[in-house]
Amino acid sequence: MQIALAPMEGLVDDILREVLTEVGGIDWCVTEFIRVSDRALQPPAFLKLAPELARGSRTRAGVPLRVQLLGSDPSLLGESAAAACELGAPVIDLNFGCPAKTVNRSRGGAVLLNEPELLHAIVSSVRRHTPAHVPVTAKMRLGYASPHGALDCARALESGGAEQIVVHARTKLDGYKPPAHWEWVARVQGAVKVPVYANGDIWSVADWQRCRQVCGAHDVMLGRGLVSRPDLARQIAAAEQGVALAPMAWEQALPLLQRFWRLATDKLSPRYAPGRLKQWVAMLTRSYPEASTLFEQLRRETDCQRIARLIGLDEKSPTNGLERREAISI
Known part of the structure; x- marks a missing residue:
């Protein structure tokens, strides 16, 4: 398959x-x-x-x-x-x-x-x-x-x-x-x-x-x-393969959002990066109640630093792409 x-x-x-x-x-x-x-x-x-x-x-x-x-x-x-x-x-x-x-x-x-x-x-x-x-x-x-x-x-x-x-x-x-x-x-x-x-x-x-x-x-x-x-x-x-995996919990999905945000802010201007994150969070609301809560917090937010804090990032988070990827445990 x-x-x-x-x-x-x-x-x-x-x-x-x-x-x-x-x-x-x-x-x-x-x-x-x-x-x-x-x-x-x-x-x-x-x-x-x-x-x-x-x-x-x-x-x-x-x-x-x-x-x-x-x-x-x-x-x-x-x-x-x-x-x-x-x-x-x-x-x-x-x-x-x-x-x-x-x-x-x-x-x-x-x-x-x-x-x-x-x-x-x-x-x-x-x-x-x-x-x-x-x-x-x-x-x-x-x-x-x-x-x-x-x-x-x-x-x-x-x-x-x-x-x-x-x-x-x-x-x-x-x-x-x-x-x-x-x-x-x-x-x-x-x-x-x-x-x-x-x-x-x-x-x-x-x-x-x-x-x-x-x-x-x-x-x-x-x-x-x-x-x-x-x-x-x-x-x-x-x-x-006949194996039933438990669906990913929100605690496992959140690091994916964090990585997405880092990549988005590396590539996109502060004008466009927030919209891209909100777009994905809105899609995640179908599977995660926590995403609905987060989306309401993000809905009118445009400041990139405040957005980072809302998704659990701080200034001490790694900034190098390879370090970030290795830090994620899925």
């Missing part, structure tokens, strides 16, 4: 990827989508969203990172994929699932599921432009307004050269409203010969077990569920 960390634009950046992959259980992760619009991308565009490329395309925990592209021009996507490969991208992933209105209006993401022929052209172009040893993969939803074209889309991706498909089991119009239609993952897997990952509404080990019962998918991609429960991948990996 493979467990992947989903690419969530504006949320799972290199900072959160580093912290979550340190917990364990994640086999690979993906960049936020890198948009290709009116020109092929150059190296700086990749290094901004995927600094791991300078470290062998792995997080500091050693988890491989894939580069995800989003756009609708087959040639520009192909040329951009080639540039990413020159930087060492081990896999090129293509986004056909983003439901954001601004993205869809510019012919990106899930809206392309209305055009299976274009899906095929995009994947084919990327496959032609990239070295044979670099896999091309894709992430899709079930469709734009209806799942009835999902099988045609999956076949178009496979015939274009996609070696793996992640299926978020909702349409674009479904957004993130439950339920995820896991039964359609089984239908997609029956229509193609490449591996298919299940994605959507897996918040717990029990959800993963139900998902597998419904669709039979051996591999999964975790998004909001893993962000809300940082050890979910580790729990699922253990359950696959």
